[in-house]
Amino acid sequence: MIETRAEIMRRLSALVGLDVSWVSHAADMLTVQFGPQRRYTLRGREREGGAWALHVQCDWRLEQGGGTVATRDDLRGPDEKAHSTANRLHEMVVRQGPVTVENVEADDAAGVVVSFSRGYRLFVVPDGVEDDEDWRFFAPGVDAAHFVIEGGKVVPESES
Template identity: 30%
Template sequence: MDYVFKRGRTEEAAEYALHIQCSWRIAKGNKIEDINEHTIVERVDSDEVGGLKIFLPQGYLLEVFPDTSEDDEYSEFSRLFKRKEDSSHFVVTGNGLKNE
C-alpha cells in the first residue's frame, strides 16, 4: 500500500486504481451487495466486449459490463493504472484496448 497526501493528511491507498465509466455491480452469490472496506483482487477475467469479472475474497464479485458498442473517442469503459506519476494507463474503449 502506498501513502498519498490529501489535504495535508496521509492516507493509505491501493497501489493500483480502476476507474469504471460503464455499468457495474458488486454481487455475492445471487444478491447485489456493498463492500465498505479495503479488499484484495484474487483473479480477473475479461470478455470480448470489454467486460470484466473481478473476483474478491469471501465470494464477492465485481462485474463491469459495457452497455454500449459505440466506438467514438468518448467511449471509455474502464481505465487501470498504477497510482504513481508517469505510469501507463490500460484503457478499454469501444475501439478496443489502448495503452496510454
C-alpha cells in the same frame, strides 16, 4: 493488433493477491484502489492512493453470494445517493475487510469479472460506444500510460 482479452488478463493479473484498499466515486464513476495506501505527489499536491486503481465509467455491478450489492445506477442521481453508496461499499470491502482479489477474467468485448474473497464479484460491462471511455487501470502517482478501454476496445495509446 491488440488481442483484447489477453491484454486485459495480462494487465489486471497484477491485482491477484492484493486487498481492496479504497472504494469511492467521482460523479457516477466507480473508483477502486488495490494494495497498500501510499503517499505520492501529483501536480504539486500530496496525495494518497493504492498501488493500482480501477476507474469504471460503464455498467458494473458488485455481487456477493449471487445477490446484487450495488450497480452503476446506485452512483447516479443526487450526490447524497452516490456518497452513501460509495461509503457503504467502502465500509463493506475495506473497513470490514480484508477483501482480496482472487481471480480476474476477461472477454473479447473488454468485459471483466474480478472475483474477491468473502464471495464478492465485480462485473464490468463495457457500453461499446465508440470514443466513450468504459474503464481504465493504472498505478496512481506513477508516470506511465494508463490502460484504457473505450468502446469495448483497448485504446492503442495504452500499449506499453
